Amino acid sequence: MKLGQEWYRREEVASRYDQRFTHGGRVLNREEIEKLLELVDTEDKRILDIATGTGRFAEAMEETGGDVVGLDASREMLRPGRAGYLVGDALELPFKDKVFDVTTSMRFLHLLRPRQIPEFLGEVERVTEEKFVFESLNPASLRALYQWYLPQRSYLFRTSYLREIIENLDFVKDLKSDPHFLVPYGAYQVMPHGFAEKVNRIDRKAVEALSPLASTIYWTVQF
Numbered sequence: 001m002k003l004g005q006e007w008y009r010r011e012e013v014a015s016r017y018d019q020r021f022t023h024g025g026r027v028l029n030r031e032e033i034e035k036l037l038e039l040v041d042t043e044d045k046r047i048l049d050i051a052t053g054t055g056r057f058a059e060a061m062e063e064t065g066g067d068v069v070g071l072d073a074s075r076e077m078l079r080p081g082r083a084g085y086l087v088g089d090a091l092e093l094p095f096k097d098k099v100f101d102v103t104t105s106m107r108f109l110h111l112l113r114p115r116q117i118p119e120f121l122g123e124v125e126r127v128t129e130e131k132f133v134f135e136s137l138n139p140a141s142l143r144a145l146y147q148w149y150l151p152q153r154s155y156l157f158r159t160s161y162l163r164e165i166i167e168n169l170d171f172v173k174d175l176k177s178d179p180h181f182l183v184p185y186g187a188y189q190v191m192p193h194g195f196a197e198k199v200n201r202i203d204r205k206a207v208e209a210l211s212p213l214a215s216t217i218y219w220t221v222q223f
């Protein structure tokens with residue numbers, strides 16, 4: 001069993017997953033979707049969303065004109081009734097070469113072991129024509145304060161560490177990183193909605209000045 005799969009296959013975890021996007025989490029969800037749509041031009045694109053979970057990013061990309069397939073290792077996370085969603089492993093993608101223009105994968109990299117990163121990127125590049133957008137979590141951020149407390153195992157990768165690994169892959173033509181959220185996910189999720197909106201207004205400005213401490217890094221890899 002690979003890291004992260006077991007946890008999200010639990011019925012009680014999967015059925016409660018979207019609760020984190022209520023209250024202050026609504027702000028987080030909106031900001032994350034906005035950020036992804038800033039980085040991905042979805043119109044008429046064939047898009048693969050890896051580790052799609054309950055499909056919040058896949059749905060947003062579909063609504064903005066993308067032709068989206070959402071893949072996840074947990075059948076329990078996928079929401080029934082949504083077309084184009086399938087069960088599968090990120091490290092063995094069940095697709096032919098270059099069938100997608102763009103691949104996305106949000107809140108997933110931290111569930112991979114460090115040694116799996118080049119393998120994962122290789123598999124993404126095999127099925128993707130243009131680019132890959134994903135996010136990682138920064139160990140030099142407030143997230144590190146509660147990382148130890150979380151019940152599922154995950155990895156926080158330093159930006160410089162990821163940059164070195166990815167730039168060394170011979171199929172990578174360009175790489176951009178974009179820091180976001182000084183306040184980590186877990187903190188937004190426990191705030192009342194109105195308070196989270198206020199915090200987010202400050203957060204958006206503060207992260208520009210304190211980018212090395214951002215909790216989330218958005219990456220765009222050009223193939």
Ligand SMILES: C[S@@+](CC[C@H](N)C(=O)[O-])C[C@H]1O[C@@H](n2cnc3c(N)ncnc32)[C@H](O)[C@@H]1O
Nearest residue numbers: 004008051052053072073074077089090106107
């Ligand atoms: C934190 S959730 C993120 C879900 C969604 N991207 C979001 O941001 O709401 C992580 C997801 O990764 C999925 N996952 C874990 N290991 C996987 C693997 N090897 N292949 C595909 N999906 C995997 C889990 O089932 C879970 O749905």
